[in-house]
Amino acid sequence: xxxxxxxxxxxxxxxxxxKSLPDDILSAEVGINQDMLYxxxxxxxxxxxxxxxIRSDLTPGLPRLMPTIxxxxxxxxxxxxxxxxxxxxxxxxFPVVLDSVAQVSARLFVGAELCRDPRWLKCSQTAAIAAxxxxxAMKRFxxxxxxxxxxxxxxxxxxxxxxxxxxxxxxxxxxxxVTKSSGEGxxxxxxxxxxxxxxxxxxxxxxxxxxxxxxxxxxxxxxxMALTHVLYDLATHPEYIExxxxxxxxxxxxxxxxxxxxxxxxxxxxxxxMKESQRLHPPAxxxxxxxxxxxxxxxxxxxxxxGTSIEVDASARYHDLDSFEDPDQFDGMRFLRISEQTQQKxxxxxxxxxxxxxxxxxxxxxxxxxxxxxxxxxxxxxMFILDYNxxxxxxxxRPADIHIGTFxxxxxxx
Numbered sequence: 179x180x181x182x183x184x185x186x187x188x189x190x191x192x193x194x195x196x197k198s199l200p201d202d203i204l205s206a207e208v209g210i211n212q213d214m215l216y217x218x219x220x221x222x223x224x225x226x227x228x229x230x231x232i233r234s235d236l237t238p239g240l241p242r243l244m245p246t247i248x249x250x251x252x253x254x255x256x257x258x259x260x261x262x263x264x265x266x267x268x269x270x271x272f273p274v275v276l277d278s279v280a281q282v283s284a285r286l287f288v289g290a291e292l293c294r295d296p297r298w299l300k301c302s303q304t305a306a307i308a309a310x311x312x313x314x315a316m317k318r319f320x321x322x323x324x325x326x327x328x329x330x331x332x333x334x335x336x337x338x339x340x341x342x343x344x345x346x347x348x349x350x351x352x353x354x355x356v357t358k359s360s361g362e363g364x365x366x367x368x369x370x371x372x373x374x375x376x377x378x379x380x381x382x383x384x385x386x387x388x389x390x391x392x393x394x395x396x397x398x399x400x401x402x403m404a405l406t407h408v409l410y411d412l413a414t415h416p417e418y419i420e421x422x423x424x425x426x427x428x429x430x431x432x433x434x435x436x437x438x439x440x441x442x443x444x445x446x447x448x449x450x451x452m453k454e455s456q457r458l459h460p461p462a463x464x465x466x467x468x469x470x471x472x473x474x475x476x477x478x479x480x481x482x483x484x485g486t487s488i489e490v491d492a493s494a495r496y497h498d499l500d501s502f503e504d505p506d507q508f509d510g511m512r513f514l515r516i517s518e519q520t521q522q523k524x525x526x527x528x529x530x531x532x533x534x535x536x537x538x539x540x541x542x543x544x545x546x547x548x549x550x551x552x553x554x555x556x557x558x559x560x561m562f563i564l565d566y567n568x569x570x571x572x573x574x575x576r577p578a579d580i581h582i583g584t585f586x587x588x589x590x591x592x
Contacts, residue, residue: 185487187464188480190495193533195477196466196488197541206543208469209487214309214395215316218328219337220388221309223396227372227379228389232546235371236286240553241439243286243366248437250285250293251557254278255565257294268571272406275558276303279402280394282554287393289367292351301343306394308337344387352383368393400461401551407459408452408559411508413568414576418510422448426560442556446523450514452555453528456537457496458508459579464489465536492536501534528552 284293373380
């Protein structure tokens with residue numbers, strides 16, 4: 179049950195039919211916002227302003243923005259990862275990766291100054307974690323009790339404090355930039371892209387803060403989990419380190435040491451390793467969250483009444499012998515082989531969103547930021563591989579995933 183309504187988990191074989199249905203039958207916005215308990219969290223993942231900027235500016239601008247991403251990734255690794263060349267150093271992986279991803283993401287979300295501002299980094303990270311904690315805490319209460327319970331949930335208090343701090347920081351940053359850069363060229367990041375099309379939005383700091391916190395939830399948290407799992411898998415399977423390191427070196431040798439579009443695109447083995455990590459450790463067990471807006475019946479006879487929430491199973495296929503050979507075994511080059519055998523490279527890449535790979539969502543509502551996320555992960559991973567070796571502590575196995583509802587989180591540390 180979701181908010182007093184029925185929740186139906188659908189088989190992924192119905193995806194082709196489901197994703198073709200219009201929004202007045204199946205609504206992604208209502209479904210996702212309901213799942214995120216927007217009424218209480220005020221986190222709207224389906225935000226048209228942000229999604230339009232990502233689709234029209236960020237994704238097509240990635241070739242232009244890659245030097246910026248690479249520069250900030252290098253600065254983030256230098257700032258947050260340990261630097262002890264003489265011995266092995268134990269590292270709590272998640273917070274280090276979180277700091278790095280938050281900094282690189284913020285470079286394209288709020289600009290060069292705030293992306294290294296400790297206040298902003300703390301605020302965005304706190305918001306991302308507090309948002310999921312708020313949603314999880316609120317879902318423990320029955321729907322009828324939530325209007326009252328929200329005032330006694332400490333995670334929600336923490337989230338609202340982060341929101342208020344974000345508004346204050348963004349207002350101060352805007353005033354600082356107005357006095358500092360009159361007549362100078364503007365920076366190239368999300369706020370400036372939106373400002374060109376909607377000057378009023380750029381002066382609405384509540385709207386800005388809400389969008390930035392939503393981006394923290396949608397981008398920073400999920401990207402951090404993905405890269406954390408990749409590092410766990412690299413530590414668990416160190417035989418891949420030299421394979422990936424050689425590929426990164428070869429890619430950089432062809433671009434003069436520059437992390438650009440061609441460099442990132444040529445790292446097919448790295449892409450395969452990332453996708454195999456995602457296959458075994460997905461961000462969630464379900465995808466395609468939708469709310470049924472009016473009664474309808476599927477071609478197989480399944481009747482879904484108005485008000486029903488549906489999700490699609492996103493995990494069973496990846497452990498199915500009919501879909502993958504030895505599906506429970508980690509094989510970092512699995513998707514490289516599949517793409518070579520089928521001669522369909524793009525259909526099996528990390529960012530692929532199709533009937534076979536559903537983690538990014540489907541159809542017109544597939545995650546628009548997945549291309550940026552993939553480039554960010556691949557750049558940070560490539561730099562990490564060149565700088566470090568990694569292994570699990572003696573006698574320690576790969577940390578098990580943590581399941582919170584249908585979400586899959588990272589576990590512990592290296």
